[in-house]
Amino acid sequence: xxxxxxxxxxxxxxxxxxxxxxxxxxxxxxxxxxxxxxxxxxxxxxxxxxxxxxxxxxxxxxxxxxxxxxxxxxxxxxxxxxxxxxxxxxxxxxxxxxxxxxxxxxxxxxxxxxxxxxxxxxxxxxxxxxxxxxxxxxxxxxxxxxxxxxxxxxxxxxxxxxxxxxxxxxxxxxxxxxxxxxxxxxxxxxxxxxxxxxxxxxxxxxxxxxxxxxxxxxxxxxxxxxxxxxxxxxxxxxxxxxxxxxxxxxxxxxxxxxxxxxxxxxxxxxxxxxxxxxxxxxxxxxxxxxxxxxxxxxxxxxxxxxxxxxxxxxxxxxxxxxxxxxxxxxxxxxxxxxxxxxxxxxxxxxxxxxxxxxxxxxxxxxxxxxxxxxxxxxxxxxxxxxxxxxxxxxxxxxxxxxxxxxxxxxxxxxxxxxxxxxxxxxxxxxxxxxxxxxxxxxxxxxxxxxxxxxxxxxxxxxxxxxxxxxxxxxxxxxxxxxxxxxxxxxxxxxxxxxxxxxxxxxxxxxxxxxxxxxxxxxxxxxxxxxxxxxxxxxxxxxxxxxxxxxxxxxxxxxxxxxxxxxxxxxxxxxxxxxxxxxxxxxxxxxxxxxxxxxxxxxxxxxxx
Amino acid sequence: xxxxxxxxxxxxxxxxxxxxxxxxxxxxxxxxxxxxxxxxxxxxxxxxxxxxxxxxxxxxxxxxxxxxxxxxxxxxxxxxxxxxxxxxxxxxxxxxxxxxxxxxxxxxxxxxxxxxxxxxxxxxxxxxxxxxxxxxxxxxxxxxxxxxxxxxxxxxxxxxxxxxxxxxxxxxxxxxxxxxxxxxxxxxxxxxxxxxxxxxxxxxxxxxxxxxxxxxxxxxxxxxxxxxxxxxxxxxxxxxxxxxxxxxxxxx
Ligand SMILES: Nc1nc2c(ncn2[C@@H]2O[C@H](COP(=O)(O)OP(=O)(O)OP(=O)(O)O)[C@@H](O)[C@H]2O)c(=O)[nH]1
Ligand SMILES: [Mg+2]
Numbered sequence: 022x023x024x025x026x027x028x029x030x031x032x033x034x035x036x037x038x039x040x041x042x043x044x045x046x047x048x049x050x051x052x053x054x055x056x057x058x059x060x061x062x063x064x065x066x067x068x069x070x071x072x073x074x075x076x077x078x079x080x081x082x083x084x085x086x087x088x089x090x091x092x093x094x095x096x097x098x099x100x101x102x103x104x105x106x107x108x109x110x111x112x113x114x115x116x117x118x119x120x121x122x123x124x125x126x127x128x129x130x131x132x133x134x135x136x137x138x139x140x141x142x143x144x145x146x147x148x149x150x151x152x153x154x155x156x157x158x159x160x161x162x163x164x165x166x167x168x169x170x171x172x173x174x175x176x177x178x179x180x181x182x183x184x185x186x187x188x189x190x191x192x193x194x195x196x197x198x199x200x201x202x203x204x205x206x207x208x209x210x211x212x213x214x215x216x217x218x219x220x221x222x223x224x225x226x227x228x229x230x231x232x233x234x235x236x237x238x239x240x241x242x243x244x245x246x247x248x249x250x251x252x253x254x255x256x257x258x259x260x261x262x263x264x265x266x267x268x269x270x271x272x273x274x275x276x277x278x279x280x281x282x283x284x285x286x287x288x289x290x291x292x293x294x295x296x297x298x299x300x301x302x303x304x305x306x307x308x309x310x311x312x313x314x315x316x317x318x319x320x321x322x323x324x325x326x327x328x329x330x331x332x333x334x335x336x337x338x339x340x341x342x343x344x345x346x347x348x349x350x351x352x353x354x355x356x357x358x359x360x361x362x363x364x365x366x367x368x369x370x371x372x373x374x375x376x377x378x379x380x381x382x383x384x385x386x387x388x389x390x391x392x393x394x395x396x397x398x399x400x401x402x403x404x405x406x407x408x409x410x411x412x413x414x415x416x417x418x419x420x421x422x423x424x425x426x427x428x429x430x431x432x433x434x435x436x437x438x439x440x441x442x443x444x445x446x447x448x449x450x451x452x453x454x455x456x457x458x459x460x461x462x463x464x465x466x467x468x469x470x471x472x473x474x475x476x477x478x479x480x481x482x483x484x485x486x487x488x489x490x491x492x493x494x495x496x497x498x499x500x501x502x503x504x505x506x507x508x509x510x511x512x513x514x515x516x517x518x519x520x521x522x523x524x525x526x527x528x529x530x531x532x533x534x535x536x537x538x539x540x541x542x543x544x545x546x547x548x549x550x551x552x553x554x555x556x557x558x559x560x561x562x563x564x565x566x567x568x569x570x571x572x573x574x575x576x577x578x579x580x581x582x583x584x585x586x587x588x589x590x591x592x593x594x595x596x597x598x599x600x601x602x603x604x605x606x607x608x609x610x611x612x613x614x615x616x617x618x619x620x621x622x623x624x625x626x627x628x629x
Numbered sequence: 630x631x632x633x634x635x636x637x638x639x640x641x642x643x644x645x646x647x648x649x650x651x652x653x654x655x656x657x658x659x660x661x662x663x664x665x666x667x668x669x670x671x672x673x674x675x676x677x678x679x680x681x682x683x684x685x686x687x688x689x690x691x692x693x694x695x696x697x698x699x700x701x702x703x704x705x706x707x708x709x710x711x712x713x714x715x716x717x718x719x720x721x722x723x724x725x726x727x728x729x730x731x732x733x734x735x736x737x738x739x740x741x742x743x744x745x746x747x748x749x750x751x752x753x754x755x756x757x758x759x760x761x762x763x764x765x766x767x768x769x770x771x772x773x774x775x776x777x778x779x780x781x782x783x784x785x786x787x788x789x790x791x792x793x794x795x796x797x798x799x800x801x802x803x804x805x806x807x808x809x810x811x812x813x814x815x816x817x818x819x820x821x822x823x824x825x826x827x828x829x830x831x832x833x834x835x836x837x838x839x840x841x842x843x844x845x846x847x848x849x850x851x852x853x854x855x856x857x858x859x860x861x862x863x864x865x866x867x868x869x870x871x872x873x874x875x876x877x878x879x880x881x
Contacts, residue, residue, distance in 0.1 A: 033682045033701035033722070034694045053672070056700045061724050086703075127690050401727035405757045409822035414753065414815070449822065620727065 023099050024075065025092040026138065027052050028113060028131075036087070036121075037113075037131040039138055044075075051075055051092055060088065062600060063368040063395045071095065080106040082114060083375040084335060085121050089113075101149035108141050280471075288475045291440070291612045335377050336384065341370050344388040355627050356590030358548045361597050369395055393624055396593065400620035402602035406576065408442075408537065409449055412507050415536060422454070422505045424497055424533065427578075428526055429541035430553055431514030434580035434607060436465070438541050439509050440472040442578075442605065444612035447476065451506040456496035457482035458489040458529065459513040461522075469511055476612070479505070489513065490529040497533060510535065517556035524564045526557075531569035539604060540574040542595060544582045550591045551598045558599050575601055582606035582616070587626040592618065662737035662773070664706075664717040665876060668762055669742035670754045671700055671723025678723055679742040680780045683864045684872065685720040693865065700724055704732070711876045718876075726758075733766045738879035739775045740872060745861055746784035748808050756815030763853065764820075764839045772855045776875040779808045779861035782868070809850060809859055816841060817848040 024042045029035045033056075044051070051072045059070045060079075070077045076098065079090040089110050093099040113134065120126055345366045352362040369391045378387050405411070412423035427439045436459075443453045455473050457480060459465035466482050473480035481496030493510050500508045512529065515522035530538060540557055542550055554574065562571040577595050585591075592603050608614045669679040682698050682705055689707045701722035708715045721729055739762060743755045759777075763769055820841040842852035850857055860871030 027696075027699075029699050031702045032705040032720075033699045034686070034705075035696035035699060038696040050699075052699055056702065057671075057673075057724060061700070061702060127686065127694065128692075130695075132695070397727045398725055401725075403724065403726065404754070407757070407819065407822050410818040411753075413818050413822065417818070 022094040022097040023091060023102070023105075023142070024094065025052065026105075026109070027090045027092075028109075029088055029090075031086050031088070034127070036126070036129070037134050037138075039135060051077060052090060055079065055090060058600070061398065062597070063365055063399060067364070067367075076102075078102045078106060080110055081371055081374065082110055083372060084377060085114065085118060087121065099146075101145045104149070105142060105145045108145055109138060112137060112141055280467075283467075283471050284474045287471050290610060291472075291475060335375050336373055336387075338370065338374055340384055341373055341388060344385040345370050347385070348388055348392055352590065352593070352627065354588075356545075356547050356585070356588040356594075357627070358551045358590070358594040360548075361551060361594050362590075365392070365395060365593075365597070389628060393628060396624045396627060397620055399596055400592065400603075400618075400623050402620075404602070406602050406604045406617070408576075408604065409446065409451075411536070412446065412451060416506050422497065422500050422508045423537075424508045424510065424535040425537045425539060426493075426510045426512060426530060426533070426535040427539050427541055428512050428557060428574075429514060430516055431462075433514070433541050433543045435514060435541045436468055436472065436511050438539075438578050438580055438605070438607055438615075439469075439511050440476060441607060441612050441615040443472075443476055443478055443509055445615055446507055447478065452504070453507045453509060454479045454481060454496065454500040454503075454505040456480075456493050456500075456508055456510045458493045458496075458510050460485045460487045460489050460492060461513040465511070465513070479503070489525060490532040493529055493533045517553045517560070520560075520564070523557070523560035527561050527564040528566060530561055530572055531565040534570070534572075537576055538572060538574050539576045539578050540595075540599075540601075541578045541580060542591065544579040544585045544589070544591050544606065546591055547594075550594045554595050554598050573601070574599055576604035577601055578605045578607065579603055580607040582618075583608040583614075587629070589623050589626050592623055593627065662735060662771075664719050664732075664735045665738040665740060665879060666732060666736045667718065667720040667740045667742060668729065668758065669723060670751060670758055676747060676750075677744070679744045680864045681720045681723070681742055684740070684742065684778075684780070684869065685718060687864050687867065687869055688718060688872070688876075691867070704728060709876070711873070711880045714880055716876060716880050723758075726761075729758075729761065730765060733762065733768060736768070736773055738875065739768070739773060740875065741775055741777050742780050743777065743808055743812075744781050745779035745808055746781045748779070748811050752811035752815050756812050756819055759812060760816055760819045760841060763855075764841055769839050769841075769854055774856040774858075774875070774879055776858045776860060776871065777808065777812075778872060779859070780864055782861045783863040783866050806859075808861075813848055813850060820848060 022042060024044055026039045027035060028037045054072050055070055055077050074095050075092050076095050077090055077092050079088055081088055089106050091102050091106055093102055120129060349362045349366040353359055373387060373391055415423040427435050429435050443455060446453050455469055455478050457466045457469045466484060470480055481499055483492050489512060497508050512526060540554055542553060558574045562573060579592060596603060603618050605615050606618055608616050667681040667684055669681050672678040678700060682701050683693060685705050685707055686694055688709050705720040707718055709718050721732055741759055842848040858875060862868040862871055
C-alpha cells in the first residue's frame with residue numbers, strides 16, 4: 022500500500038507529490054525524516070528506511086539534482102516500490118528532464134504528472150500482482166528474482182552480492198529510531214530493532230574477525246588484565262590501562278597517610294606534569310576550501326551548457342567503483358570500521374552516479390571531493406557541543422545543577438575524562454560535584470576520591486554494592502541543596518553485552534534524567550567501536566524501566582587521541598553510528614589534556 | 630575544413646575564453662562580497678525549520694512552491710532583481726553548518742531568520758548560529774549589515790492568547806523585542822564560554838574568532854558594530870517587506 026510519492030530537488034523544493042492514503046501516527050513528515058537522517062547523514066548506501074509503520078525507498082537522478090522517494094506500508098508492503106521508482110523516474114525525466122536541466126523549473130506546473138503517475142503505478146502494480154509470491158506475508162517471503170522486464174522488487178534479508186538488472190544492489194536495510202523493516206513483530210519495535218542491529222553487527226564481526234573470538238574485547242592488548250580484582254563481579258573485565266589508575270586500586274582500605282601519598286602522586290601526575298603539546302596537524306587546507314562551490318544549486322544555466330557542450334558521458338557505477346574502492350581501503354587504513362567505510366562509499370557513489378564530470382576533473386578527484394563533503398557534513402556537529410554555556414543556562418533558568426553521566430566499557434578512561442571535564446568547568450568558575458556511582462569495581466570510589474581531592478571538588482559517595490541509581494539520585498539532591506552548578510556522574514565500566522549491568526545503567530539514567538549522557542570510548546578501537554556504542558545507545562532506551570522517556574547517548578568523548586597519529590577513524594565510526602558529536606578528545610595524562618576537535622582537521626587527516 | 634567544424638572550433642574557442650573568465654571571476658570572488666546570505670537553524674523532524682528556502686522562493690517567484698518544501702541538502706542560490714540591479718541571494722541549509730564558514734566571506738549582507746512562534750524553545754540554537762555568524766571571519770570587522778527577520782508572524786497572530794506565556798509576550802512586545810531579549814540572554818552565555826572554550830585539536834589554522842560585545846558589560850545588541858535591524862513578517866503570507874527593504878539598502 023503506497024502512501025506517498027515525492028519528487029524533490031537537493032535544495033529542498035518538492036516538484037511533485039502524490040498523497041494516496043491518510044498517514045496516521047506520524048509526528049512531523051516522514052519525508053522530512055528521510056532527508057535528515059538518511060540523505061544528509063550519508064546513509065544513502067542503504068536501500069530503505071523505516072519510520073514507524075512505514076518504509077521508504079528512494080532513487081537519485083544526480084544529473085538533474087533530483088530525488089525520487091516513495092513511502093509505503095510496512096505491513097502491506099509494496100514490493101514493486103523499486104520498480105515504481107525506476108519507471109516513474111524514467112518517465113518523469115523523459116518529459117521534464119530538459120526543462121529541469123535548464124535550471125529554472127520553480128514555476129513549472131507539474132500537476133498533470135499526477136495522471137501519468139497513476140497510469141505507471143497501476144501498470145507496475147498489475148505486473149507485480151500477476152505473481153503469486155506477492156500474497157505471502159513479508160516474513161515468509163523468499164527472495165524473488167526479477168523475471169520479466171518489470172521485475173518484482175524483492176527485499177533480501179541480509180546481503181546479496183548478486184547483481185540485479187535495473188534495481189540497485191541491495192544492501193542491509195537501514196533503520197533509524199524505529200524497528201527494522203524486516204522485523205516481524207510490530208508490537209515491540211525497540212526490541213526488534215535491537216535484534217536486527219545485532220544481527221547486522223554479528224554478521225560484520227563474523228566476516229571481519231573470522232579467526233577471532235566472537236566476544237568483543239575493548240581493552241587494548243597491552244592493557245594489564247587484573248583478574249584478582251574481580252571478586253565483586255566475576256564476569257566483569259577489570260582491565261585498567263593507566264598505570265596511575267592501577268596504583269589507585271591499591272588504596273582500598275589504605276591508611277590515612279597512604280591516601281595522602283596517593284593524592285600527592287596523582288596531583289603530580291595530573292596537575293604538575295607538563296600538559297601534552299598534542300596537535301593534529303592539518304594538511305594543506307587549500308583543497309578543502311573550493312568544495313562549497315560544488316554544493317551550490319545554482320539557477321544559472323552556464324554550467325549545464327558547458328557540460329552539454331563537452332559531451333562528456335555520465336558516470337556509471339562501474340566508472341566509480343575503482344576510485345571508491347581505493348577510498349574505502351584508505352578509510353579502513355585510518356581505522357574507520359569496515360562496514361561504515363563501505364556504507365559511506367556506497368552513499369558517495371550513489372550521489373555521483375549519473376553525473377557528468379566537468380572536463381577538468383578526474384573521477385578520483387570527484388570521488389574524493391564528494392567524500393570530503395560527506396565527512397565534513399558528518400563530523401561537523403549539528404547541535405552545539407558547548408556544555409559550559411548549557412550548564413550555565415540550566416543553572417540560571419532552572420535553578421538546578423546540570424547533570425552529566427559518563428558511561429563506557431572498562432578501562433577506557435571514564436574517570437580520568439570525568440576529572441578533566443571537572444577541571445575544565447572549574448576553570449570557568451563553576452562549582453562541580455562528583456558522584457561515585459561505580460559501586461562495582463573495587464578501588465573505583467577511592468580513585469574518584471583522590472581526583473576529587475586534587476581538584477578540590479565535592480564528592481558524593483556511598484561506598485560499594487549500593488544501587489548506583491540511588492547513589493546518583495542522592496548526590497544530585499545534595500548537590501542541588503548546596504547550590505552546585507554541575508554534577509558529573511561516574512558509572513561502572515561495563516561490557517556492552519552484559520545485560521544486567523546495562524539494565525542498571527538504563528535505570529540510573531531513567532531515574533535521574535541527566536542533561537547529557539556522554540559515552541567515553543578509546544580512539545584506538547576499530548570495528549569494535551561501533552558495536553560498543555550502538556549497544557550502549559540502544560540499551561539505554563530499550564532496557565529502561567517501562568514508561569520512562571527514551572534516552573540516547575548524546576555526546577562522545579574519545580580518549581587516548583594522542584596515541585593514534587592520523588588514524589582518527591574511530592571518530593568517524595562513532596559519529597556515524599549514533600549521529601552524535603565528538604564533544605571532547607583526551608590527548609594526554611594531565612587534567613589540561615582535553616580538547617575539542619576541528620572537523621576539517623579530522624577530514625584532512627582521514628583523506629590525506 | 631568545412632563550415633560546421635570551423636563553426637564548432639570557434640564555439641569551442643569562445644567557450645574556453647568564457648570558462649577562463651568564469652574561472653578568474655570565481656577565483657577573485659573569494660575576497661569579493663557579492664551575495665546576500667539567508668542563515669538560520671533547521672528543524673528537527675518534530676518541529677519545522679525557520680523558512681529560509683521559503684523566503685528565497687518567495688523573493689524569486691513571489692509565490693511558494695505548490696507541493697511544499699523539505700530540508701535543504703545544498704545551498705540554494707538565485708539572482709534577484711532589486712531596484713533594477715541583480716543580486717545573488719543564497720540560502721544556506723541549516724542542516725549543513727559546515728558550509729557556512731566559507732560562504733560568510735562572500736556575504737555583503739546577512740538575513741538571519743528565526744521562527745518567532747517557537748523562539749522560546751529554540752533561542753539557544755538560534756543564538757549559537759548567530760554567534761558563529763558574527764564572530765567568524767570578518768563579519769564584525771567589516772560591519773556587514775544584518776537583518777534579523779522574525780518569520781511566521783502568522784502563527785502568532787492566530788494563536789489564542791492563553792496558549793503560552795511566550796506567545797503572549799510576543800504579541801504584547803512585538804516580535805522583534807521579544808526575540809531580541811531571548812537572543813541577548815543566550816548570546817551572553819555563549820560568548821563567555823566561547824572565549825573560555827577548550828582548545829581545539831587541529832585548530833591551529835582555524836579562523837580567529839572575535840569576541841562579541843564588550844567583556845565588562847552584559848551583552849546587548851547595541852554593542853555589535855554592525856547595522857542590525859530587527860523586523861517581523863511572514864513568508865507564507867507574502868509579508869516580506871522588511872526583507873525587500875534590507876536588500877535594497879544593502880545593494881544601493
Ligand atoms: N506558518 C508559516 N510557515 C512558514 C513560514 N515560512 C516558512 N514556513 C514553513 O516552514 C517550513 C520550513 O521552511 P523551509 O524554507 O523549508 O526551511 P529552511 O529554513 O529552508 O530549512 P533547512 O533547509 O532545513 O535549513 C515549510 O513547511 C514552510 O512552508 C511562515 O511565514 N509561516
Ligand atoms: Mg531550506
